[in-house]
Structure formats: C-alpha cells, structure tokens
Amino acid sequence: MAVTEVILKENVPGLGAEADVVKVRRGFARNYLVPQGKAYEVTPANLKRLNLLKAKRAEREARELNEAEELARKINKVKLDFILETGETGKAFGSVTAKDIEDKLQAEAGIAVDRHRIRLERPIKESGELEVPIHLHGDVTATLKVEIKAHTPAPKEPEPEGKDSKAKTRKRTPKTAGS
Secondary structure (H helix, E strand, C coil): CCEEEEEECCCECCCECCCCEEEEEHHHHHHHHCCCCCEEECCHHHHHHHHHHHHHHHHHHHHHHHHHHHHHHHHHHCEEEEEEEECCCCCECCCECHHHHHHHHHHHHCCCCCHHHECCCCCECCCEEEEEEEECCCCCEEEEEEEEEEECCCCCCCCCCCHHHHHHCCCCCCCCCCC
C-alpha cells in the first residue's frame, strides 16, 4: 500500500486541520485532495509555505474564539420567556425545544445560533426558570436564561339556550315504511 504525505490547506473532516502534515494513500492524495485544492504535496518549497499556513490558521482560530466570546457575552445577558398551554391538571400540552429557543433568540435578540449548539437533554415540559447551555466553540459555552410560564385557558361556558341554538339542532322524523 503506497502512502504519501500531504499538507492540508483547509480542515478536512476525519483527516486533519489546516496546516497539518498527514499521511494518506497516494491515490486519495492524487485523485481527490490535490485536485480539489484541499492539500499540497510535501516538497521543500511547500514546507516553507507551511509556516504561512500555520500563521493563517492561528489567526483564524483566534478570530473565531473572539467572535464566540463576544456572542457568549450577548447570550448571557438575554432572558427568554415562553408560555406553555396547560390543562386543568397542570399537564403541559406541548414543550419547548431547541428549535423554539433558536427561533425566539433570533426574533427577540437578533442572535443567530444553530439549534444543534443548544444543549437540551430533552424538550422542556415543566414551568419555571432554568439555564440552557449553548456550546459556541471548543472553549466557550454561553448560558441562556429561559423562563417557562404555564397558561391554563379558562373553561368554556355553555351557550344559553335560545333562538339560535334551536335552529342548529333540528329533530329528524323517522320515515315509516308505509308512507
């Protein structure tokens, strides 16, 4: 099995990150990584270029970390209120999911966060106040305050018997076989 080394230009899932020197099969490098522009072959000239790639990677990672920390500061200040419809017994008819939190965070605070980053063990069905962790970066996790309020609708009063109610309910007369 022929193996060769390549320098990655960008993150390749399952293989490595930008500026990593990895060993891959020669056909994979020749047929996929190099033609797609995802990697360089290891040559003396490209090894010199490696330092430039490492500096670029460090700059990108620092920028992503700063952006995640700034977003975390914004999220930590936000408090979202949700209203759950409940029955007479106090049991919730629905639940608050990560998608609901994502939508409300975007609508009310103008903060766009992918729902997969919102860490809920299960949908929220109980009323009360809780803190929901949002994983923004490998080192940054924000905490969103969420308050769930229960709303029980008032029971419907029966309509009084009147002219309109008689018109709605007509008596049916059975047909006889001889008529």
